[in-house]
Amino acid sequence: ETGVTQTPRHLVMGMTNKKSLKCEQHLGHNAMYWYKQSAKKPLELMFVYSLEERVENNSVPSRFSPECPNSSHLFLHLHTLQPEDSALYLCASSQAVGGQYEQYFGPGTRLTVT
Amino acid sequence: LAKTTQPISMDSYEGQEVNITCSHNNIATNDYITWYQQFPSQGPRFIIQGYKTKVTNEVASLFIPADRKSSTLSLPRVSLSDTAVYYCLVSYEDYKLSFGAGTTVTVRA
Numbered sequence: 001e002t003g004v005t006q007t008p009r010h011l012v013m014g015m016t017n018k019k020s021l022k023c024e025q026h027l028g029h030n031a032m033y034w035y036k037q038s039a040k041k042p043l044e045l046m047f048v049y050s051l052e053e054r055v056e057n058n059s060v061p062s063r064f065s066p067e068c069p070n071s072s073h074l075f076l077h078l079h080t081l082q083p084e085d086s087a088l089y090l091c092a093s094s095q096a097v098g099g100q101y102e103q104y105f106g107p108g109t110r111l112t113v114t
Numbered sequence: 115l116a117k118t119t120q121p122i123s124m125d126s127y128e129g130q131e132v133n134i135t136c137s138h139n140n141i142a143t144n145d146y147i148t149w150y151q152q153f154p155s156q157g158p159r160f161i162i163q164g165y166k167t168k169v170t171n172e173v174a175s176l177f178i179p180a181d182r183k184s185s186t187l188s189l190p191r192v193s194l195s196d197t198a199v200y201y202c203l204v205s206y207e208d209y210k211l212s213f214g215a216g217t218t219v220t221v222r223a
Contacts, residue, residue: 004157043158043201043213056210090157099205100146105157 003027004106006091012112015081021109023074023091029104031097032074034066035090037108043090049074050097081113118202118214125220132189134217136202139183147178147185148203152216158201162187189219197221 004025013019025032034046048056049068063085065077074091088108094101119137126132138147146165150158162169164176164185175188189196202214 040215042215045211045213092157099148099203099211100163102148102160102163103150103158105159107155107157 004091004093004104006089006106006109008109009107010110010112012114013078013081014114015083017081018077018079020078021076021089021091021111023076023106025072025074025091025093025104027093027104029093029095030071031094031101032068032071033092033094033103034074034076035092035105037088037090039087047076048097055097078111081111083113086111086113118204118212120200120202120214120217122215123218123220125222126192127222128193129191132192132196132219132221134187134189134200134202134219135184136187136204136214137184138202138204138212141182141204145182146205147176147182148205149174149176149187150201150203152199152201161200192219192221194221194223 007022011019030051032049036044036046045058046060047066052068052071063080067075088110090108091106092103094103146163148163149161151161152158162171162174162176164178166178169176177186197220199216199218201216205211
């Protein structure tokens with residue numbers, strides 16, 4: 001596979017469930033990102049990792065827990081979510097951290113919390 | 115955090131030029147301006163990036179005035195396949211990224 005892949009593509013979960021989103025990049029990049037995209041809202045940057053170290057956490061609720069075991073993989077662990085957390089969750093990677101580096105996005109995971 | 119503002123939507127016809135302006139009044143010295151395109155059910159895709167003056171690539175041009183408080187993405191001779199949402203991104207301090215709300219461009223035959 002090439003580029004940035006995300007699994008699953010669709011996820012429906014109850015508020016008491018625990019699930020994880022997975023992202024994998026095959027580009028040899030050193031930075032990875034999680035974004036949330038809600039209807040009619042701008043893309044919201046959630047977490048940034050540089051060389052497997054978290055460098056940014058934009059006041060995201062603790063029910064979202066990221067994990068970056070290596071530079072190719074990024075996870076977002078979900079627990080006790082709320083209906084307002086329903087959104088498209090996008091993963092991206094770039095050569096290094098910084099807006100001057102082109103970000104490559106995955107197709108996203110469409111999350112519905114019931 | 116630099117806030118970006120762009121029009122919600124724009125309509126055009128095939129073969130016309132489309133210009134989308136993004137406002138970023140409090141852009142910092144080190145900010146870059148980047149534009150992304152997004153189709154339904156896909157992640158955004160990089161179109162073009164600039165710091166000042168004019169940048170051109172095979173798909174678009176980006177015009178940035180001297181004060182850098184705005185930027186204009188120009189799509190020449192659009193086709194139906196250019197119907198998408200276009201996002202302006204202003205970036206600074208490495209980890210601080212601010213996307214605009216997006217401009218939905220609809221191209222009609």
